[in-house]
Amino acid sequence: MSAAPAAPPAESAERSYPAPELGLLLVPPKARTGWRVVPARVVAMCTVELQKLRHDRTELYTRAIQPALWLLIFGETFTRLKAIPTGGTPYLDYLAPGIIAQSAMFIAIFYGIMIIWERDSGVLTKLLVTPTPRAALVTGKAFAAGVKAVIQAAVVVVLAAVLGVGMTANPLRLLGVAVAVVLGSAFFSCLSMTIAGIVLTRDRLMGIGQAITMPLFFGSNALYPVDLMPGWLQAVSRANPLSYQVDALRGLLIGTPSHLALDFGVLALATVAGITAASALLGRLAR
Incomplete structure (x- = not known):
């Protein structure tokens, strides 16, 4: 009767199975499928855009100057003049949410x-040949603009608090402020x-961007x-997404009467429409 075969040495068995910490280096991760693909690509594109802030933060610093000037000069002056009736709300308090929306829009409107x-530089062509849907590319960039705008909004909120503006400290309301800023910035970046x-060229886009930012701002309820x-301007204001963003920010931050369900609904629909339009024209841009 023959003896049972000897068991393989423990050392060779260990070599046949890679250590857990080396598994991802030897075995590729399982590909995402189904509904998980698009959210993963959106998060990846958003992360890539935000990585640029690690190398150059001057954009955030320089863009903080303009809202600071609006609050310090325009806000303080008109508070003393009492020229604009705001229903018993101090004008600086009334103005601060509008300046948050303005600074977010100015970041996003030149995102094109x-x-x-x-x-x-050829980067866009390489992105378009990947399996990533065009809508995911646009959405990632749009929400990256929204995150930048939230950082800018935090700067304005701190400055307004230093100037004595009475704003809420409720975490849920501040979360709503962040959502409103992200949605508004996503829409304007898609626009x-x-x-x-x-237009296909930077010069034309700069000209159009400068031509529409002030009408959007002054044609809203920000000031x-x-x-x-x-x-006629009231009709323009009702069609202006910035008005709904300002209304939501004002209601959340300083507690003025607002229509939050309508405001967030309009901002969400505008963002979806913007993503759809920008996605449809992305291929034309890359030709």
Whole structure:
């Protein structure tokens, strides 16, 4: 009767199975499938965009100057003049949410310049040949603009608090503020990318961006109540997504009467429409 075969040495058995910490180096991770693909690609694109802040933070510092000047000069002056009726709310308190929306819009409205630069450098063409859906590319960039705007909004909130503006400290309300800022910035960045897909050059986009930012700002309720506007401008304000963003921020931060369900609904629909339009024109930009 023959003896049973000897068991393989423990050392060789250990070599046949890689250590857990080396597993990802030897075995590729399982590919995401189904509904998980698009969210993963959106997060990846957003992360790539935000990585740029690690190398150059001057954009955030320089963009903080303009809202600071609005609050310090315009806000303080008109508070003393009492020229704009705000229903018993101090004008500086009334103005601060509008300046948050303004600074977020100014960050996002020129976002198309970056995508034109990516086209010129060949990056956009490489992104479009990957399996990533175009909507995921646009959404990632849009929400990266929103995160940058939230950082800018935090700077304005701190400055407004130093100036004595009475803002809420409720965490849920501040979370709502962040959501409103992200949605508004996502829409305006998609608007910029849509314009980029139409005009195709940085010079034209710069001209159009400068031409529409002030009308969007002054045609909203950021500086004064809608009731003070002439009839035609009130109609413009009601069609302006910035007005709904300001209304939401004002209601959340200082507790003025607002229509939060309508405001967030309009911002969400505008963002979806912006992503759809920018995605449709992304291929034209890359030709």
